[in-house]
Amino acid sequence: MREISSRPVRHFFVAAILAGTAIPASSADAASNRNPVRQKPSENTMQQHPYVGMWVTNDGRVRHELLPDNRYDEARGSRESAYRGRYEVTGTHIEYWDDTGFTADGDFVDDNTLHHGGMVLRRK
Numbered sequence: 001m002r003e004i005s006s007r008p009v010r011h012f013f014v015a016a017i018l019a020g021t022a023i024p025a026s027s028a029d030a031a032s033n034r035n036p037v038r039q040k041p042s043e044n045t046m047q048q049h050p051y052v053g054m055w056v057t058n059d060g061r062v063r064h065e066l067l068p069d070n071r072y073d074e075a076r077g078s079r080e081s082a083y084r085g086r087y088e089v090t091g092t093h094i095e096y097w098d099d100t101g102f103t104a105d106g107d108f109v110d111d112n113t114l115h116h117g118g119m120v121l122r123r124k
């Protein structure tokens with residue numbers, strides 16, 4: 001009988017101890033404001049690389065702008081923003097993911113020349 005009567009008391013003490021360690025939401029918010037946690041930059045954010053800017057084919061038909069926020073905007077002929085999406089540069093290699101799901105890649109052969117999809121684009 002003693003075993004049965006001690007369980008509710010034990011449960012009460014455990015609950016009281018656990019309740020004492022809880023931090024009210026307002027206290028947790030105040031503590032985080034005093035000592036902010038440094039978050040890692042998003043994986044979609046990359047360091048600015050030397051290839052940001054406009055790249056154009058010799059005939060001017062394809063105009064490819066690499067934006068500093070890892071997005072690109074490509075115009076074809078009179079069709080502005082024909083392709084848009086995100087890109088990632090690793091060394092001198094670039095990978096593209098169009099917003100519609102199309103993928104492509106290319107290589108910067110020097111600071112002013114990009115080989116992409118069978119085309120040669122030059123920095124403008």
